[in-house]
Amino acid sequence: xxxxxxxxxxxxxxxxxxxxxxxxxxxxxxxxxxxxxxxxxxxxxxxxxxxxxxxxxxxxxxxxxxxxxxxxxxxxxxxxxxxxxxxxxxxxxxxxxxxxxxxxxxxxxxxxxxxxxxxxxxxxxx
Amino acid sequence: xxxxxxxxxxxxxxxxxxxxxxxxxxxxxxxxxxxxxxxxxxxxxxxxxxxxxxxxxxxxxxxxxxxxxxxxxxxxxxxxxxxxxxxxxxxxxxxxxxxxxxxxxxxxxxxxxxxxxxxxxxxxxxxxxxxxxxxxxxxxxxxxxxxxxxxxxxxxxxxxxxxxxxxxxxxxxxxxxxxxxxxxxxxxxxxxxxxxxxxxxxxxxxxxxxxxxxxx
Amino acid sequence: xxxxxxxxxxxxxxxxxxxxxxxxxxxxxxxxxxxxxxxxxxxxxxxxxxxxxxxxxxxxxxxxxxxxxxxxxxxxxxxxxxxxxxxxxxxxxxxxxxxxxxxxxxxxxxxxxxxxxxxxxxxxxxxxxxxxxxxxxxxxxxxxxxxxxxxxxxxxxxxxxxxxxxxxxxxxxxxxxxxxxxxxxxxxxxxxxxxxxxxxxxxxxxxxxxxxxxxxxxxxxxxxxxxxxxxxxxxxxxxxxxxxxxxxxxxxxxxxxxxxxxxxxxxxxxxxxxxxxxxxxxxxxxxxxxxxxxxxx
Numbered sequence: 001x002x003x004x005x006x007x008x009x010x011x012x013x014x015x016x017x018x019x020x021x022x023x024x025x026x027x028x029x030x031x032x033x034x035x036x037x038x039x040x041x042x043x044x045x046x047x048x049x050x051x052x053x054x055x056x057x058x059x060x061x062x063x064x065x066x067x068x069x070x071x072x073x074x075x076x077x078x079x080x081x082x083x084x085x086x087x088x089x090x091x092x093x094x095x096x097x098x099x100x101x102x103x104x105x106x107x108x109x110x111x112x113x114x115x116x117x118x119x120x121x122x123x124x125x126x
Numbered sequence: 127x128x129x130x131x132x133x134x135x136x137x138x139x140x141x142x143x144x145x146x147x148x149x150x151x152x153x154x155x156x157x158x159x160x161x162x163x164x165x166x167x168x169x170x171x172x173x174x175x176x177x178x179x180x181x182x183x184x185x186x187x188x189x190x191x192x193x194x195x196x197x198x199x200x201x202x203x204x205x206x207x208x209x210x211x212x213x214x215x216x217x218x219x220x221x222x223x224x225x226x227x228x229x230x231x232x233x234x235x236x237x238x239x240x241x242x243x244x245x246x247x248x249x250x251x252x253x254x255x256x257x258x259x260x261x262x263x264x265x266x267x268x269x270x271x272x273x274x275x276x277x278x279x280x281x282x283x284x285x286x287x288x289x290x291x292x293x294x295x296x297x298x299x300x301x302x303x304x305x306x307x308x309x310x311x312x313x314x315x316x317x318x319x320x321x322x323x324x325x326x327x328x329x330x331x332x333x334x335x336x337x338x339x340x341x342x
Numbered sequence: 343x344x345x346x347x348x349x350x351x352x353x354x355x356x357x358x359x360x361x362x363x364x365x366x367x368x369x370x371x372x373x374x375x376x377x378x379x380x381x382x383x384x385x386x387x388x389x390x391x392x393x394x395x396x397x398x399x400x401x402x403x404x405x406x407x408x409x410x411x412x413x414x415x416x417x418x419x420x421x422x423x424x425x426x427x428x429x430x431x432x433x434x435x436x437x438x439x440x441x442x443x444x445x446x447x448x449x450x451x452x453x454x455x456x457x458x459x460x461x462x463x464x465x466x467x468x469x470x471x472x473x474x475x476x477x478x479x480x481x482x483x484x485x486x487x488x489x490x491x492x493x494x495x496x497x498x499x500x501x502x503x504x505x506x507x508x509x510x511x512x513x514x515x516x517x518x519x520x521x522x523x524x525x526x527x528x529x530x531x532x533x534x535x536x537x538x539x540x541x542x543x544x545x546x547x548x549x550x551x552x553x554x555x556x557x558x559x560x561x562x563x564x565x566x567x568x569x570x571x572x573x574x575x576x577x578x579x580x581x582x583x584x585x586x587x588x589x590x591x592x593x594x595x596x597x598x599x600x601x602x603x604x605x606x607x608x609x610x611x612x613x614x615x616x617x618x619x620x621x622x623x624x625x626x627x628x629x630x631x632x633x634x635x636x637x638x639x
Contacts, residue, residue: 007538008622012558040520044513049374049539050520105617130445134434205429211395213446214419 005046013048017056019091025065025076026087032078036066127215132227139197143231146190150235150267151242153182154260154339158246169253172340180337183239183267188333190235191274194228199282225279232271240264243339250340258340270333343407346371346493346525347392352401354391362387362549365401369527369542374519376540376557377529378627384549385529386426389497392527393423406493419447422486424499428478432471436464436481440488447489455488458514476507483511487518494518496528500535508532512539537623545630552634553598557623564626566619567595571612580604584633592616596629 005016024030036042036057043050057074060066064083068074103113136143157179202210210220240260247258281292347369355361362384369375379385390396392403394414403410405417430439436459444450459466462480464473473481479499486494494515500508516539519526530536536543537557544554553560564584572593576583581604585596608615621629 007534008624010561010620010622012561013538040517043516043520047509047512047516047535047538049541050516051372051374051541127445130442134431134438134442137438138431138433201431201433205431208395208425209429212393212418212421212423214415215446216415 005048007048014052014055014059017042017046017048017053018059021056021060022063022065022087023091025079026084026091028084030076032076034076036074036076038073128223128226131223132230134201135198135224135227136231138201139194139228139231142190142193142197143234146186147234147238149186151238153179153186154239154242154246154263157182157339158250169256169342172253172256173338173342176338176340179339183263183337184270184333186235187267187270188274190232191271191276192278194232195275195278195282198224198228198279203282221283224283225276228275228279229272232275236264236268236271239267246339252340256340256342260339263337263339266337273333343371345369345404346373346406347375347527348402348404349388349392350402350404352388352391352403353399354387354396354401355399356387360384360549362391365549365551367544367551367554369525371525372523373542374526374528374540375542375544376536377527377544377546378531378533378536379529379546380631382548383546385546386497388546389495389527389529393418393421393495420449420492422489422491422494424479424482424486424494424496426497426501428470428482430470430478430481433469435467435469436473437466439470439481440466440485443485443489449490451488451490454490455484458484458488461514462510476503479503480507480511483514487514490522492522492524494524494526494528496526496530498530499528501531508535515539533624533627543623545627547631547634552630561621561623561626563600564596564598564621564629565600566621566625567597567600567615568617568619569593569595569608570614570616573613580607584629596621596633598626598630598633 005013005020007013009016011019021030021036030036037045039050039053039057042053046053057066057068061068061074065077065079066074067077100110100113103110157176160175160179211217213220243258243260243263247260250258252258345368347367349365349367352365352367353361353363360382365384365388367388377385377388387396391398392405392410394411394417397411406420408414408416410417434442440455440459444452444455462477462484464477464481464484468477470478470481483499486496496515500511503511512535515526518524528536528540541557542555543557543560545552555563570592572586572595576586581597581599581601583595583597587594605615605618
């Protein structure tokens with residue numbers, strides 16, 4: 001889940017880390033009360049500045065997804081179901097936005113794109 | 127801090143320090159023993175033997191001072207002094223610690239020559255009129271060692287370039303001397319230079335003079 | 343202390359090679375500050391000036407609230423240094439090197455040093471001269487970290503080392519920073535590594551500081567724009583054009599100082615913005631340097 005953050009992307013690293021954690025919480029992969037890795041651990045694992053991890057955790061705390069407890073660590077908070085659903089929608093829309101932009105750049109008309117989506121989804125469920 | 131500097135300097139110098147200590151102890155004893163079968167009633171022979179052995183002491187002092195001083199600085203030079211310059215102590219203190227460590231190591235040969243000289247003179251039967259000067263010799267040796275060490279230490283602590291120039295100058299003088307004598311040209315420049323340095327009234331004068339263990 | 347290193351109006355020259363003139367630089371306390379630049383741009387010289395190994399001709403260097411070179415001993419007691427070339431005596435063993443170093447720093451942490459010795463998999467009985475390049479680098483990092491410094495000055499610490507060694511060294515460094523909040527001043531050619539860990543990036547070229555910005559702001563500000571209908575004259579733009587290249591009817595501009603609201607600029611006039619392409623740190627660095635050397639009219 002937290003591997004493959006992209007340092008070369010223009011999205012700041014703290015935003016990338018926060019984004020992944022947010023999605024994990026929204027998807028229910030991280031349960032309420034579960035501890036996030038310590039700043040020290042995550043910074044060393046991802047090989048990023050510890051300040052970056054702290055900022056990601058702080059942003060998540062401000063948004064209400066986690067709680068930073070002095071001396072104990074950072075823990076996932078109980079997040080209302082609608083909130084999680086909203087987050088999933090937000091991420092989905094973001095993915096689609098990127099997809100549409102990429103397709104436009106490659107000169108693919110929308111109709112072809114929709115057809116391709118349906119094909120791929122159909123192929124998966126069959 | 128002194129302890130680790132001493133430890134590292136011992137590690138680098140221990141070979142020649144040990145050799146020099148053994149030599150410093152042995153030379154006085156051997157010099158007296160070499161007269162072996164000499165007639166104690168013939169002081170002249172004993173004196174000339176002492177004379178011939180006497181050149182070893184200043185040579186040993188000079189060489190030991192040179193080696194100890196050079197080895198003290200060799201690793202700093204190879205690292206361009208960067209490591210030492212980034213250590214959190216003033217440069218003069220670092221230099222003083224290095225100097226002191228070398229002195230501590232040189233105590234060994236000094237003690238050895240003292241003991242050797244004492245042993246040699248105490249066990250020898252001296253002809254009438256001749257006296258042994260073990261402590262005088264040992265003191266002279268210690269001072270000469272100190273002077274040699276201090277001079278070469280000062281030279282080595284400069285840049286590698288100045289130390290190199292110094293050694294090159296000595297080398298050139300020696301080379302010219304060798305060539306001159308090979309061509310049978312009488313050109314005692316090495317001797318004159320050495321004479322000049324040593325006779326000049328100053329600390330280097332200690333190298334001249336009499337290094338006689340047993341004398342009148 | 344708000345800044346770990348403050349350099350004002352630094353002037354230094356060594357022969358005819360190049361000169362550092364009027365260098366002003368600020369490293370915030372607790373930051374990981376990356377120092378980039380081509381070879382010969384003055385990075386190592388600046389580091390040497392900061393450590394008091396060289397004397398400046400003019401200017402003021404303040405490190406950890408003390409002046410260099412006046413008060414340099416106080417600074418060095420709290421500064422760890424990993425040099426470009428490992429410079430320890432070749433006959434000292436790893437243990438002896440550690441013992442030597444420890445004697446000079448009252449803040450030396452022996453248990454941390456031993457843990458690093460294990461993590462780095464260094465053989466304590468090996469003489470320094472017999473260590474591989476990577477092992478030497480790791481030992482220098484160990485010595486600098488076990489000192490428990492407030493400031494770490496690293497001159498190309500991982501350049502030329504294999505990826506496994508680089509990871510080990512970076513993890514140890516970040517672990518230390520996470521625990522002790524030290525400031526790190528690191529110069530390197532491994533731009534992708536710096537991109538991960540630095541929150542500030544400064545770029546030096548030919549003795550001059552070309553850019554000094556927080557990492558995110560630098561990367562957000564440097565973009566490649568695909569424009570159509572571009573004017574010949576580039577005056578009056580809200581951003582700086584570093585390079586322009588014509589590709590048929592469109593032009594490709596590399597700009598710095600870009601902000602997202604500048605798209606508004608293209609909504610009036612004949613110039614249209616077709617695409618915004620993000621540049622990573624390496625691309626940004628290269629374009630910035632090229633522009634510094636061959637400014638676009």
